[in-house]
Amino acid sequence: MNIIEIVKSGGVILYPTDTIWGIGGDATNTAVIDKIFKLKERKPEKSLLILVDSYQMLQNYVENIPIEVWEILEKSIEPTTIIYPNPKNLPQKLLAKDGSIAIRVVKKGFAKDLIKATGKPLISTSANISGKKSPAHFDEIDPIILQRVDYVVNLHRKSTPAKASKIIKWTAQNGVEIIRD
Numbered sequence: 364m365n366i367i368e369i370v371k372s373g374g375v376i377l378y379p380t381d382t383i384w385g386i387g388g389d390a391t392n393t394a395v396i397d398k399i400f401k402l403k404e405r406k407p408e409k410s411l412l413i414l415v416d417s418y419q420m421l422q423n424y425v426e427n428i429p430i431e432v433w434e435i436l437e438k439s440i441e442p443t444t445i446i447y448p449n450p451k452n453l454p455q456k457l458l459a460k461d462g463s464i465a466i467r468v469v470k471k472g473f474a475k476d477l478i479k480a481t482g483k484p485l486i487s488t489s490a491n492i493s494g495k496k497s498p499a500h501f502d503e504i505d506p507i508i509l510q511r512v513d514y515v516v517n518l519h520r521k522s523t524p525a526k527a528s529k530i531i532k533w534t535a536q537n538g539v540e541i542i543r544d
Contacts, residue, residue, distance in 0.1 A: 374513035412465035
């Protein structure tokens, strides 16, 4: 089975994102969401973020994106994740307690190509057991994670460590709030 079939059939993968290595799978599949929470030993109250490959795909999962958010997306040079208050077409298990969802539009690279090939948004969570340090490089990924995923992508394993994305939260009341710079 190739990686596209693995993702489409509900598998969990370890893959290079546009930032750090991530654990992921089809964000529309509740069984995948459950597997990822179990694999990471993560409490379900802690939400996950998803990656999409285009602004068009983003609109499939968010209602009414304000002009201010479009401006941030257009001007962002570095990977930027935005927390939206009004998701749609996503499983409830994927959302934060307040009903929001964190989404990043991937502009290039393997993750973008994989999303495009599967036609599905991908869950992206750091490649670590919950509460432990996020690995900056492939060699720092806990062997337990490597054993628990269904597939490990064989790309960019020797590349320079990357940093996590900037995170911005958008609310109608407060506008833009920087969560992580």
